[in-house]
Amino acid sequence: MPGAISVAAFSASMLVMVAPSAASAADADHGKVVFQNCAACHTDKPGAIGPSLRGVVGRKSGSVDGFHYSDAMKRANLIWDETNLHDYLKDPQAKVRGNRMPFGGVNNPKDLDDLIAYLKDYK
Amino acid sequence: MVTRLKDVDAVTVGFGWTGAILARELTKAGLNVVGLERGPDRVPGEDFILPSVRDEVRYAQRLELMMDNSIDTITFRNFPNEQALPIRRIGAFLPGEGTGGSGIHWGALLWRNLPSDFRIRSALTERYGKNAVPDDMTIQDWPVSYDDLEPHYDRFDKLCGASGQAGNLRGKKIDGGNVFEGARNDHYPNAPIKSSNAGLMYGAAAKSLGYHPFPAPVAIASAAYTNPENVTLGACEYCGYCNRVACETNSKASANSTILPVLRLDPKFELRSRCFVTKLNYDKAAKRVVSVTYTDMRNGEEYEQPAGVVILSSFVFGNVQHLLLSGIGEPYNHDSGKGLVGKNYAYQYEAGASAFFEDKELNPYWGSAGMGVVIDDFNGENFDHGGLGFFGGGYIACNTAGAPPIAGRTVPHGTPEWGSDWKRATVKWYHHAARFNTQGSVYANRNNYMDLDPTYKDVFGRPLVRLSYNPPDNEYNMSRFLQTKLEGVIKAMNPTHYDMHPRPKTFTVVPYQSTHNTGGTMMGADPKSSVVNRYLQSWDAHNLFVQGASVFPQQHGYNPTGTVGALAYWSALAITTKYLKNPGPLVQA
Secondary structure (H helix, E strand, O other): OHHHHHHHHHHHHHHHHHOHHHHHHOOHHHHHHHHHHHHOOOOOOOOOOOOOOOOOOOOEOOOOOOOOOOHHHHHHOOEOOHHHHHHHHHOHHHHOOOOOOOOOOOOOHHHHHHHHHHHHHOO | OEEEOOOEEEEEEOOOHHHHHHHHHHHHOOOOEEEEOOOOOOOHHHHOOOOHHHOHHHHHHOOOOEOOOOOOOEEEEOOOOOOOEEOOOOOOOOOEOOOOOHHHHOOOEOOOOOHHHHHHHHHHHHHHOOOOOOOOEOOOOOOOOHHHHHHHHHHHHHHHOOEOOOOEEOOEEOEOEOOOOOOEOOOOOEOOOOOOHHHHHHHHHHHHOOOOOEEOOEOEOOOOEEOOOOOEEOOOOOEOOOOOOOOOOOOEOOHHHHOHHHHOOOOOEEEEOOEEEEEEEEEOOOOEEEEEEEEEOOOOOEEEEEEEEEEEOOOHHHHHHHHHHHOOOOEOOOOOOOOOEOOOOEEOEEEEEEEEOOOOOOOOOOEEEEEEEEEOOOOOOOOOOOOOOOOOOEEEEEEEEOOOOOOOOOOOOOOOOOOHHHHHHHHHHHHHEEEEEEEEOEOOEOOOEEEEEEEEEOOOOOEEEEEEOOOOHHHHHHHHHHHHHHHHHHHHOOOOEEEEEOOOOOOOOOOOOOOOEEOOOOEOOOOOOOOEOOOOEEOOOOOEEEOOHHHOOOEOOOOOHHHHHHHHHHHHHHHHHHHOOOOOOOOOO
């Protein structure tokens, strides 16, 4: 049922765009489970492959000190608000073409909302 | 002038898998540990990242992660009556350099030996008669059993976030796993990685012939996984750029991705990279290694580092060279057969095949290190060798670890090696080629060994290790047998065309064949037949623990790293629970 999936994805993104407060219905506890997929690289331990995501919501893109960002991410000039995070995490290469994060994106819209809900509290 | 440094509790000579495991276990026991590594420090956030890790020229062809032959190498000859010559650019095998060692660029196949492998001389004698083992086949029982090591194999599985299907869980056989394996106490921490089209076709064909196919066990996380060190490993993305390079998603396990993130925060641990250990300073009367001498490769300064416990954790050739240069143990003498250091060298005897399926889309570009479907029906004592004229065996696999742009262009035999015909053939066959391998055992032979070269020296003026090796007839016959079994499965897959790639009778140091070198400091039950005891403790220096595949008495039909990891945990447990309380020999000679 590819049609059903795209409708669901569409409505989920509409929710986020139109009414950010609706995201509070998202499940941050489940978002923490989804975050395991990110945590292999986005860790606070030394030698991490990705930048720390603590406090990422509201942060300027490419702004973690000492992290070697790709040129694409240096130029992106985004604020990681919910809308931008949503678009980026859904399809990283579509949002910031040429960035070097080896991750294809979060396909399940519910997972994506929950993940963003978790990131809002991840400080 | 050599600067003498402050004493530390323990030092590791080399910092790959075993150096990291021992450093972690010893710091947890309260020791201050210095890790000495001859190569550079390799940090995932700097060195394992896109886009550079996909640079096949830099890593797979120019071998950036491998030992630097401008500093040292080994010399090689096929037979003891020949003049050995230095290998000026490594080829057949690729020892790694830098933190993580060969455990960064490895293929991540994570195997356990069979229970019968650990008592192979006894097993062959019981099954085939007292005189069955030929005189020149110098195999020995291991001084540990499969059951001794099982908890430690399990620990290493969990550290690595291994993916696979159990075939024997606490004695219960499970269809779809390796039904020949020793009993496992637990499942793999992750479900098997995916199988490619070619792997599925191979599995179906093998099954139709009555064999027992299963997905190859790998040290790659098939899903996001947090290991017992509380380090999270990423899910494999099947990018297909795995061999000879680091992993960009922390899915393929390395010391760098599984242990070092914790060790780097530990104040009891200090890593010194680009520090090349040139000597173990041995007090023969006291039976201990007092200190190690190393050169800081950045400025040429020499240092002496005294240590209470010395972990010798370099590659096989380095371990043997250190013992020979330091006068620890008796060097093996080929003429007399006496002496043990350097004896029982073995080199995995692999031989492959390729098959082409004109009408099948195999999508070879996606893959994962070690990804493949395997049968183990013709390994070790899983089958009867009566009347076959050889001992040993190996697993037989369809490997689909990706087909990157340079190395992944399999074409039929007879295709020109360059030019427009070659180009046309690579375009025609890229999507339709499958590759196979047989992972043969090597039962030690008295003519295969390591000693010090009388002529050639490294950059420090130390004699190089001299390797004398040629596959004995036993291994040649074993490999031919595995090839006929593989050919049977390939025929059942109904290919358009196929080529078998048997190994020649004479070994050459190019092209790449396998990095599975073992032996030279073998472990055993007593000092008359071994260099280290069952806890990997030197019989001649009680504070020296020799790690890695150099302690294998012979090589079985599996990749060695699973057993190397298990032995490291087993040895670490003996040091922390027995040796530290009462420093001295853990086994009375």
